[in-house]
Structures are given as C-alpha cells and as structure tokens.
Amino acid sequence: MKYELGCHLKYKIIQPSTILFNINVAKTPYQQVLHEDLQLTPSSDFEEYQLPSQENRLIRVNAEVGELEVHYRATTKVSYYYADPATVVELPPAALPIEVIPYLYPSRYCQSDRLMRLATSEFGHLQPGYSRVSAICNWIYEKVTYLSGSSTSETSAYDTAIQRQGVCRDFAHLGIAFCRALNIPARIVAGYAYGLKPADFHACFEAYLGSEESSQTGRWYLFDPTRLVPQNGYIRIATGRDAADVAFATIFGNVEMQQMRLFVDFLLDSETTSKELPVPTTDAIALP
Amino acid sequence: MKYELGCHLKYKIIQPSTILFNINVAKTPYQQVLHEDLQLTPSSDFEEYQLPSQENRLIRVNAEVGELEVHYRATTKVSYYYADPATVVELPPAALPIEVIPYLYPSRYCQSDRLMRLATSEFGHLQPGYSRVSAICNWIYEKVTYLSGSSTSETSAYDTAIQRQGVCRDFAHLGIAFCRALNIPARIVAGYAYGLKPADFHACFEAYLGSEESSQTGRWYLFDPTRLVPQNGYIRIATGRDAADVAFATIFGNVEMQQMRLFVDFLLDSETTSKELPVPTTDAIALP
C-alpha cells in the first residue's frame, strides 16, 4: 500500500532553542520510503539520528529567534501482515523475547502496576489471545468518550480509567496499561493516519502476540480503541513505551507553535489488491 | 430492637496528649440509650460535647503519660423505618432540604467531582430511586474485593474505584461518591454492628431519598455495600461527610494504641417481632 503524506509546522522562536522533531516516517523492511523531503525555513542545519534498537528518527534543529517553518513530505510503501484473529495467541513470559520485556514495565502514562486489579477484574477471566486485547479495546471504546481537549499532557491511564474521557493518546495509554497488567507486552505507535478527520498525528498501540502454529514467533499487532481509522491506514513514525517517548516535537527553549497541518493520501495503483484498500477489516493486522 | 454493646480500648501515652473519642452511641429519638457507662483508667476528667446540628458525641480526654484504658458499655433501643424499596424515590435538587445540600459536595475521601463521568457512565441510565443506589452497592460488592489491610488512611474513593480493593470505609466512600455524583445526598455512618466478625467499628452509608406518596418527605436510607451485617443491626455512633468526620479516636500527641475489643449482643425480649430480628432483609431501612 502506498501513501503520500506530509506535515507543515510553523513556530515562533522567542529565544534561541533546540527542537527535536520526530515527524519523519520510520524506515523499516516493511515501510519503504520511496521519496522524502524535509525543508526548514529559514534554511537551517539539522542532524538526523536514529535511537539504537529503535526505528524512530529524530531531527535536531537549533533554531534562531524568529519564525521557523517545517515542511515534510514523503511517499511510502507499507506492508502489513494479516492473520486470522482466532489463530493469534498470548505468549507466556517464558516465551517472550527478552527485548520485549521492557514493554511489560509500567511507564509514565501507563501505570500498569496500579491498574492490575482493575484489569484482572475486567479481563482476567477472558480467553487469552487476540480476542482478549480486542475486548480491552471494546471496553475502552464503549466506556471512554473521545473528546478533543478533555485531557492534558499530564493525563495518564490511571486518570482515563476513571474520568472516562480523552483523546487518541489516552485511549492508547489505557489499552497499553491494561495489556501490561495482564502480562501482554504493549507499546505506543505514533504516526500519520489515513482518513483521520481533522488530520492530525495519531496514536494507537501494539501488543506483542504469538501465533498458534508457532508459539515462538511473536509479532506486534496493531490495535486502535478509538476506531477512527482503518487498521492498515497507519504510517508509523515512532514507537515507544508511551507518549513520553514519541512526541512529534520536544522543545528546549521558549517556542510557540502557531500552525500545524497534515495530509495523508492513499495512492491506488494497478498492483493494489482488495485486501490492500484502507478500509476497516476484521483481520488481525501486524508488522510482517 | 435492643442491643447491648461496648468497647475496650487500651493506649500507651508517650507524652501528655489530648484525645477525642467518638465511641458513645448517638442519642436520638430513634436510638434511646437505656444504660451507658464510660470508665477511664486511670480515672481522668473528661468532657462530653455534641457538635451543633449533629448527634455525634465527642469525649475529650487530656491524658497523662502512662497507660490509658477506656471501657464503654451501653444498652440501647433502636427503631428503624421499613419501606417497600419500590416506593422510595430520588428527590430533585429543588426539593432537597437545605441542610442536606452539603452532603452533595465532594469531600476528602469522596471526590464525587472527579467520579462524575464514571458514575454517569455506569449508573446514569438507570431508573432513579432506591434501586439505583442498590445498583451502586451491587457494583461495589461485585467489583471491589473486601481485603483487610489493603487500604490506608489516605485511600479515597478515587483510588478504590480503580484499585478495586478495600475495607468497609472504602466501600462506604465509594458508594457516597457515586451517589453525590448523581446528585443524591450521601453521608457516612460509623457505628457498632451486630454480627460483624471479627468485631470492629463499622462504616456504611446513608443516602437521602424520598417517598413516592410524599415527595417532600425525605429520609436517610441505610446502605452497606460490604453486605457483612444485617441492615437493622447497626447502632449509630456518628454521621459525617466521610471518615475524616467520624474517627473513633482523634489523637493530638504521641500515643500508641495497644488493644481494641468490641462486642455487640442482640437482646431478644417478649416484645420482639419477627421484623425486628437482626437478619438480612430486602426492605429499605431508614431512620424513622
């Protein structure tokens, strides 16, 4: 599936500041970047980094006083793995790859330790597997109201569980916290999302699950309790423990954001199969 | 119904201290004190007070260094009002007596303001009335585990809603918070409780509800989400906004509690009707 996407960000730099942007799409075997262009105005030097053992790409800019505009545009080809949800199982701690273990730990916005009893009481009796994580998403979708402006940068899963309102990152945080509380590794995914209205950066989450045929082969399966976007409409920017890891801009200094605009287009071509249309599906979707 | 009850408390006074005891049963038209005896050892002067517009009786003791023992014993005759739950209704704010209005406000342990959306989501769609408060109690009974030692003096309804464990005061606090969030005045009741094992001071709550026949006549109806005690087995010591108001001992100074023992006996006599046996009932029970 091919997507063309981009963002336009505009800042007022009040004092010389350093900004870390995390807006470039990830480059992975399953997400090829066919074309990419990043423009800073006024033209500024920047460095690009990749964190060890992560695909997140960080752009560090030292900005002078005045205006700063960022234009980013990319064309990317994304592959997904589709599975029958009935064949997707939870992995016992003994079978988890060691590098996914940290995604079981509580984090700033996903206090799984404090949500243990709630998670057990609501989901502990359910059949383990993809369907249990789906049940978590349904619970969130049904009980939490999606309401723009109803949460702040301090709102955590603990609050959302009880205050019952939030935005996409709050939905993701609660899903992650519930999964971890049940010993299912889970992480946040930040990205561009096809069909989101109004266009914005979007957060959902991935749970690390196995396959019935080969219990040793785990994959990160995508879940979005907001149900706002087709599951194969995500183009990944970054993954992390929670929103603290994947902010699209981390600002050191005195800076005001003045504008943000995004777009995501689906590029239909002759090779596109019906499975590859960005429409809601009942398949389980994962990284290949 | 007649009960004989009492407590024996033993303290080590490490420095001269002032203690406020709130262990005497309330004297009300519906709770006659037939006999009462309070002994302090060593013999100490004390003063008894009653807070304005409340029935709580406070005993203030200035204790010298050494041991302090408190023996309290009382015989009391308690009357309850029994109603058919189907006839008990919620009162609109326009019809509430002004003196019950403060029991709608959030308090230290019952942050009804922060639980508003949860309460609305879980109970907002239910038919108002006694049955809705019962539904709140059932929710608490089913979802919260009664576990001695699982909460502290800092635990509030906000925590209990999510941590799903607690003791009687936590159960009461959550019931109170949910009621207030739905505009039902609610208050804590601390007292002696017949049949509680092990014997201890017990907390439950009252909601202010009206009657179908006369919507202007409200009463405080008793609810206990722990279901540990028959509803007509409570002998009231104090009421308040939450546990902060009804501690059985408020200590100013350096004091260690060393022992606490309680007993509650039901006194069967020839006048006792079957309705007046302390056994679980499906009736709504209130102050007459």
Next chain:
Amino acid sequence: MKYELGCHLKYKIIQPSTILFNINVAKTPYQQVLHEDLQLTPSSDFEEYQLPSQENRLIRVNAEVGELEVHYRATTKVSYYYADPATVVELPPAALPIEVIPYLYPSRYCQSDRLMRLATSEFGHLQPGYSRVSAICNWIYEKVTYLSGSSTSETSAYDTAIQRQGVCRDFAHLGIAFCRALNIPARIVAGYAYGLKPADFHACFEAYLGSEESSQTGRWYLFDPTRLVPQNGYIRIATGRDAADVAFATIFGNVEMQQMRLFVDFLLDSETTSKELPVPTTDAIALP
C-alpha cells in the same frame, strides 16, 4: 467601614435547572447589611436559606429555559477586631471550642493528612502563634505563582504544594492545609474584596487563634497569601471547609455562564478613622 458592592451574573439556561446562589453577603453582628437588593430577570420565585450554625445564605432558584440574569447589590457596615500580632497565640487542642474541631479535619481540597510531613518540615520548628501562620503565608506567596487559569476545579492543596502555581482559592487551600497539619483550625472565606483587579469573587482563609491575655478566647483571624487585597477590605459571603462549601453558584442542570461582573466601593464618611481605611496593615485582623 462601609462598603457598597454587587454583582451581575448572566446565564443561558439550556434545560430547566436548579441553581443555588451563594452571593449574598453574610449577616452577622459584625457585618450589618444596611441595604440589599436581589433581582432576577426574568422575575422568578426564589427561596433564601441559611445553613444551621453557619452564616452562609443560599438562594435557590428553579430556572426555566432561556436567559437568567441576577443583579445583586448591597451596602454593608463591617467591623474588624485589630490585635497586635505578637499577642496572638495558638490554642492547644485541649482548649479548642468543640465547634472548631471539624476545621482540623482534612477536606476535599485541603488534604492536611497528606501534607503533615511537609508542614512539619517547613514550619514545625517555628514559634507557634500568629507569626507561624504568617510564615505559612509568606512561604506560599514566595513559592507559588499567582497565575490566572493555571488550575482547575479539581486542583487541590496537594497539587499546589508541588506544582507551585494557582489562583486565590489554591493559595487559600494550601494555607488551610498547612494550618490543619499543624493542629491549627482553618477555614476558607469567600467574599467580595475591595481593590481586587480585575474584580472577582475572592477567597482567603481564617485560622482560629487565641489571645495571650485570655487563652480561652479564640477568634478567627484572616490571612490572605495572595496579598492582593488589604485585610480589612473583605466582605464575607460564606465560610466553609474549602471551596466545595462556598461556590458562588451550584448548578443542577444544563446551564452556561455568559457573564460575570462585580464591583466593590468603599464609602468614606465622617466617622471613618484612619485605622478604618482599606489599606494594607501589619495588624492582626479578626472577627470581633
């Protein structure tokens, strides 16, 4: 000292609602109401209540769909008690009148139980008395930034102690919580305030302290850690445990506030002494 004051409130009533206004100035021996006028437009019936053992006056209005305007205007004569701060002492728990004891308990926004160690560490070593409460106010004034819009209706003293920003009610809550943590009874005071810019309802707090000459005679002394208003410029509407008790409007229903305007004028007359000018003073000021 004579003040003329008033407020003009405008609401959009979206569905039939009940509103409790608490905007009338308190009538006490020390605050005479010389003239008072309350107009509702459209003209509506309302009831006035006074809570038992409190001076707060509540106006209950059942509002129909449409607009509701409230015009309130009063002329009041206020007397203060002035004392030399050096003669104002803290009272031991053994000497506190029983009706002030509840103002030692933690409340929704003043979790003195959770601030005990912080209060002891910062103020425990100071000489008890008026000067210690002054030290609390200085701490708050110096360490907390007054910033309109920096807190919400959920913000409590616990948060303000650490987030270090807030508005008048947050300043008052923190002062109250620190006092209670040190066994000094403290309560919130809501009122009109002379000289506040922009004009608004204002909150400060009172601590119950004694006098050197007669340790049995306690009084409620006024403190305002915001230092925005001269201490004898307060005209009291209500007192309570914290902001939960003294909201100027408690709304049951679907209502939007559209406008709020206040004014407070000082009426200088031939009897006014220099002490009675509303200017900052180093005297301790209390209810007579």
Next chain:
Amino acid sequence: MKYELGCHLKYKIIQPSTILFNINVAKTPYQQVLHEDLQLTPSSDFEEYQLPSQENRLIRVNAEVGELEVHYRATTKVSYYYADPATVVELPPAALPIEVIPYLYPSRYCQSDRLMRLATSEFGHLQPGYSRVSAICNWIYEKVTYLSGSSTSETSAYDTAIQRQGVCRDFAHLGIAFCRALNIPARIVAGYAYGLKPADFHACFEAYLGSEESSQTGRWYLFDPTRLVPQNGYIRIATGRDAADVAFATIFGNVEMQQMRLFVDFLLDSETTSKELPVPTTDAIALP
C-alpha cells in the same frame, strides 16, 4: 578497586512461575568480572540475556512448585573516573548525545513534567553544573527522611517531594525527576553497595554531565542523596529510567520471597592507592 560480593535469595514457588533475576553485576570495560558463580537449587536451567544497548544482565528461570534458592557470588574490579567538581558542567540539549535524550523524558516514578515548576523554583536560579546536582542531593538529604517501610512500590517522585519520607529508590527517583525537569539527563543505578547497613540492594542515580575542557565529552556522574555509602563503593547491576527497569526480581506467577541476604567485601591489595579506598570523597565520580 576489587570487591567480592553476593546474594542469597530464597523463594517459595506456589505455582509454576517464571522469574527474571537482575542480580548479576554488569560487565563493562570499567567493571571486570574476575570470578562469578550462580547456583540455583534445585538445579534448574536458566537463560542469560542482555538487553540491546544496555549492560543489564537478565536471568530467566522457569521455576517448579517448591522451594527455589539462588546463590550468587562474584569478584569484580571496578574503575572510576575522578574529577574536580568545579570542572564538571551541564551540557546544552544541542550537545547531548542522542542516546541519552530518553533519560530526559518523564517515567513511571520520575514525573519530571509534573515537577517542572518545583524544580525551577528551587534550583532554577543556581549555577548550572555538578554543584547544581549536588544542591539537588542536599535538598533531598535535608528535607526527606530516610525511613524504612515508609513507601510502597507505587510511591513516585511526585509523592516523595511532598510526603518527605522514603527509602533509597525514592531518594533516587526524586533526584532523577529534578534533574530531568532542568534538562539534565538522569537515570537510576541499581547495585551492590559497600558499607550499607543492613546489607541490601541499593539504588542511586547518575546525571549526564560534561567537562569544562571538552564540552562534547559527557559522562554519567554518580549521585546518592541518601549519603549512606561512599561513592566509589557501588558495584553496578543495572541502569534504567527508574525502578521499573531495574527490579532485582520480576515475578510472573505465584511466588513468595522468604529470605534475602547480601554481602559486599572490599578486597585490599598491594596495588590499592589511597584514592581507591571506599571512603567518602568530595571528588566527582563517574564512569571512566
């Protein structure tokens, strides 16, 4: 400096469980493991892992019902880098290596985002550099009481800042949160500690700071606000964002710990210089 150390852990395995131990000392260029022995009784298979880009060594054991004893013993040679504190500077965000950036983000127990204003108010005016982190440690040492059992596994820096009591991990969390709030990368260090009484696993923290001579060369400098141990008496097991990352045992299943014993001996040999004696120092100490 050579240390011999070890631990003996004893568990009751109530149902088949998976345990991740993180008790082996890290192997780094500056911490050579001269000898090491890990015994499980009953003899069990285990796997050893190292997380990518971290030195933490994890031992995964699948334990059968019954008892499980772990005996670990190691001899290690540790090198430290000693610097004059006056030459140690803070690095601007523009100069930080990208892999230390995540140590600026808030984490489960170190909510630097919520402590920003407190940190700025207390330490914002201080001269940046080693001395500012020292000032943070002094603040914690002076204002927070070290009290065994005074915190739980849920206690975070936000709580410790206000409740003013805790154990070593709480001290470290608060130091980390303050540093991050000031844009100084900081991480937790868990390890064995020479001279700690009673012997126990110990937590302190490291801040990433630069050197005056070469502002591009950063190092992780060690800080311990508990002041319980000489700075060169730490033998590192693990580093991480906070305690969630470095638990010495992560248990999946039903397991009770029954015993824990540790020892740390300093091995004096002929090569030992006076600087290498484990005694308190005013030098800045870092990883070489």
